[in-house]
Amino acid sequence: MTERTLRIETLLDVYLLLPELYSESSAKAYESSFGRIERLTGRRLSQISADVVEWEQLAAEIVWAGEFTRARTPEARQRAFDGFVGRVSAAIRRARERATPRTAAACADAAATWERVARYVAAAENTYDAQGKALLPNKASLSIENLRARLGRVPPMSIDTAGAVAALAHIPPNKVDSYRRSIRFFNRLIAERGTHSAIASLLPARPIGPLPTQRDPAMDWTRCTAEFQADLERVISRALRAPRRPDQFGGRLGSDPVANRRRETGGRKRPIRNKDARAKAFRRALSWLARHAFPEREPVLGLASIMDLLTEDNVEAAVERFLDRSATAISLKDAKKTTSLTTWLSDLGTIAERNGAGEALVWAIEDMRLDLGEESDATREMSASREAFVKLVDRDPAVVRAIVTGPRVLLAEARRLLGRKNLTTHQRTEALHLFMAATMLAIQLARPLRTRNVHEMLSEGDMPELVPPRRERASAWLDIGRGRVKNRKPLEGRIPDWLWAVISAWIDEGRPAWRDRATVKDAAAADMSDIGAGQARTCDDANGAPRHCANHHLFPALSGPGAVSRQLINKAWNRGMARLGLTGLTPHMMRHVAATLYLAKNPGDYAVVAALLADSLRTVETFYARGEGRAAMDLFAEVLTELDPTLNLKGVA
Incomplete structure (x- = not known):
């Protein structure tokens, strides 16, 4: 018994075959899903190929805001959309199976x-x-x-x-x-x-053989010159050494084994635990560069050193060829939607930086990586912190008022507690933590920053990141250099006066009070966690008691030249948010708060928000122009209209 052979080429062929594939009730549900396709894609069914891969790629670009309105929550609407895509994919597969002649x-x-x-x-x-x-x-x-x-x-x-x-x-x-x-x-x-x-x-009589892959063979370094191979080993060896903390005394105090060991281990951002794995990763990155910068591979065999291979032109050529390859091969993911290319570029940047390459090359590699990262899957999807922020606002719109007025409320509470007489050590510490939380909240409202930049912010010294007003009627300024920002993009901008009033209060009142905790007993009783790992007591006097030393951080450690620990920053933030009734609001979430504040006051100005968050314009529009992001923005706008007009919120983000 045989079946006739059907031709399944477009979604229209699948749609006409639905009554034969499913029962009457199921066919109606599938027909309803197919009816949505033309409305959501703007294309006829006869114009869309009956291919599961092409359909799912097309579905990833659909803007489905306003659809699936029967679902009450954002999660339910997302599940409804995923179910719609899955039904169409299942119908395509079943139709193709139906078209295959078999008994x-x-x-x-x-x-x-x-x-x-x-x-x-x-x-x-x-x-x-x-x-x-x-x-x-x-x-x-x-x-x-x-x-x-x-x-x-x-x-x-x-x-x-x-x-x-x-x-x-x-x-x-x-x-x-x-x-x-x-x-x-x-x-x-x-x-x-x-x-x-x-x-x-x-089971089959013999195992299934190896399946083909799209990966081409790795570079065979043994074919290169002996000079090149020796340089390759030296370059990778230097790349495995994390940056060391320099000796601030220039060796004038002589050799100290303990101090030397601390300098070698304390200055690393992250210790390399598996050096063999990192060495293999560096080799893979260089192999990727050689294969894509020189498709014939022969020119690499005549190079004398790795730095002849690792140039800006070669890296740019390799990126272009890799992107072209991913765009033309249907079985490969789009390179901008994966992390493999950004990983290779990150490793190449590390190799260049730790082998003394110029800043121009290091920054060029970082710029290429970041340009790709702006369109990655992780960026295009709503992050966990954004989702948590939207839920927080959806549950209680009053949190908007609590966030915006939070710096002034916490400042008033900290001053009230510090004004009391006979404060215990715990009460004084709690008041100073509230002072810190008020300052951090004010900074995040002034400019959306990553937690590390708030934690390690410099308010004094040769290169302060908080610049006070230089003259009357001038504004304070935020100026964070490229080298201290994760994505190597400098951050600068004006700090609104109502927020600078809170920040300057910490600098003039709270910070000195924090540094005045001058006895070891007070420091231990309050919180010794502010002494970060690897920070020695270089400012103790002859009797072992801590004394003031030059520390230009906005939140200075009680001893040593560094900032307070991340644990203490989190502790102070949590205390402040608990006092405001904003449990669940994290420092990183304030990036989305600031963006929503700005859009609530300046609707549609997505380009400015993209610059503030260092995101792509497409990412900002995707989240804030519709769906949950737009709902949160509308909630903010409603509350802002009711706030005290003396806040002077113009340009708050």
């Missing part, structure tokens, strides 16, 4: 065989034999279900390398890894058929 008996036999294998694997996973050896690992049944979904048209014993490779061509790029893992598990079943006698007759 009904063969189809039923394949389904029954897969069911037997699936039942056995589900029962055997996480079980042990008489010797205590695990029969099958955890979640082994998921691998079988994955294979049944991809290869269920044929019985398991008929699967071969050609069939597995053919199925690989129709799998979306983000599902390829799970498919390869499932094939590896299936090969394990075949190799251990003696252990699984219940399904031994249902």
